Amino acid sequence: MGIFDKLKNVFNKNETPEPITETQEKMDKGLEKTRKTFGQMMNELMANFRKVDEDFFEELEETLITADVGFETAMRITDELRQEVKLQNAKKPEEVQNVIVEKLVSIYEENGLEEQNEVNLQSEGLSIILFVGVNGVGKTTSIGKLANQYREEGKKVLLAAADTFRAGAIDQLIVWGDRAQVDVVYGQAGGDPASVVFDAVKRAKDEEADILLVDTAGRLQNKDHLMKELEKIKRIIQREVPDAPHEVLLVVDATTGQNAMVQAKQFKETTDVTGLVLTKLDGTAKGGMVLAIRNELNLPVKLVGLGEGINDLQPFNPSEFVYGLFKELIVAED
Numbered sequence: 001m002g003i004f005d006k007l008k009n010v011f012n013k014n015e016t017p018e019p020i021t022e023t024q025e026k027m028d029k030g031l032e033k034t035r036k037t038f039g040q041m042m043n044e045l046m047a048n049f050r051k052v053d054e055d056f057f058e059e060l061e062e063t064l065i066t067a068d069v070g071f072e073t074a075m076r077i078t079d080e081l082r083q084e085v086k087l088q089n090a091k092k093p094e095e096v097q098n099v100i101v102e103k104l105v106s107i108y109e110e111n112g113l114e115e116q117n118e119v120n121l122q123s124e125g126l127s128i129i130l131f132v133g134v135n136g137v138g139k140t141t142s143i144g145k146l147a148n149q150y151r152e153e154g155k156k157v158l159l160a161a162a163d164t165f166r167a168g169a170i171d172q173l174i175v176w177g178d179r180a181q182v183d184v185v186y187g188q189a190g191g192d193p194a195s196v197v198f199d200a201v202k203r204a205k206d207e208e209a210d211i212l213l214v215d216t217a218g219r220l221q222n223k224d225h226l227m228k229e230l231e232k233i234k235r236i237i238q239r240e241v242p243d244a245p246h247e248v249l250l251v252v253d254a255t256t257g258q259n260a261m262v263q264a265k266q267f268k269e270t271t272d273v274t275g276l277v278l279t280k281l282d283g284t285a286k287g288g289m290v291l292a293i294r295n296e297l298n299l300p301v302k303l304v305g306l307g308e309g310i311n312d313l314q315p316f317n318p319s320e321f322v323y324g325l326f327k328e329l330i331v332a333e334d
């Protein structure tokens with residue numbers, strides 16, 4: 001069953017809705033700002049038009065762009081919708097509403113991205129995850145939250161403070177290590193990040209840790225330097241664990257909207273990013289950008305930050321996301 005069918009079931013008055021899980025509730029709450037803005041824009045659009053004509057489609061395209069779904073995505077949705085509306089012979093905006101949601105949702109099911117949502121952990125042996133991203137996006141916080149989750153699941157977790165560029169970054173990771181009750185391997189500020197990673201991998205192997213989370217410095221101003229530093233870190237890791245790193249997660253701040261897109265594009269060119277952590281989704285109305293990331297960068301969002309608390313990092317689940325985003329837009333069918 002596709003996501004849209006599942007959603008339709010939830011909204012169909014004749015069916016008993018499935019109970020909402022705790023994670024769903026969090027996603028739902030975290031998306032409140034986006035939903036309000038997006039829903040309001042859509043409602044205004046629907047109210048302003050009596051019939052579905054070219055003006056309607058142009059206005060819809062603009063509404064989608066304003067909702068940060070990205071230019072290409074907005075164009076594509078509108079084009080596909082024109083065809084679909086013709087096929088279904090829908091004439092009134094209310095009839096088109098569900099078709100719009102259906103189109104938006106179908107983007108998630110493309111390219112098999114839905115299957116890649118989970119963080120890739122080894123079933124046996126050490127899993128190594130590299131975190132990249134510019135300062136201030138919530139990298140350290142996300143590492144701390146994730147470490148806590150894995151520790152609570154009974155895994156042995158170790159952190160590596162390989163962002164040696166700023167002394168503050170090391171201290172901050174140590175604070176999060178304390179909070180999450182996991183050990184942190186660190187060196188001197190200004191020291192060689194690769195040597196911290198070397199020590200951390202060695203210790204993780206010696207202590208038979210399950211997961212090593214590596215915080216790296218993200219200085220996009222100097223792409224060449226960044227690329228070399230990350231390559232060196234990877235080489236060190238692969239000498240000890242040949243199939244690692246198992247993930248390279250790029251952390252971006254959702255509140256920065258299109259700027260986060262630009263960062264994601266640049267990092268994708270610089271290193272083999274395998275997935276995204278989208279932070280501060282709770283603090284923005286720009287949640288629509290998840291669609292832009294998926295459609296335009298072809299990168300799976302693996303984790304989303306929905307608040308500052310230690311339990312506010314969640315796996316990204318497309319149907320929960322869509323439920324949270326569009327629940328007020330979906331018209332229940334009798």
Ligand SMILES: Nc1nc2c(ncn2[C@@H]2O[C@H](COP(=O)(O)OP(=O)(O)OP(=O)(O)O)[C@@H](O)[C@H]2O)c(=O)[nH]1
Pocket residue numbers: 133134135136137138139140141142168169172279280281282283304305306307308312
């Ligand atoms: N509301 C909200 N705030 C968040 C979230 N994730 C992180 N933050 C806040 O964002 C701020 C920056 O987070 P940091 O973890 O310090 O950012 P960073 O990328 O590690 O920054 P550097 O250590 O400078 O590289 C902190 O105040 C966090 O509490 C989130 O999902 N929601």
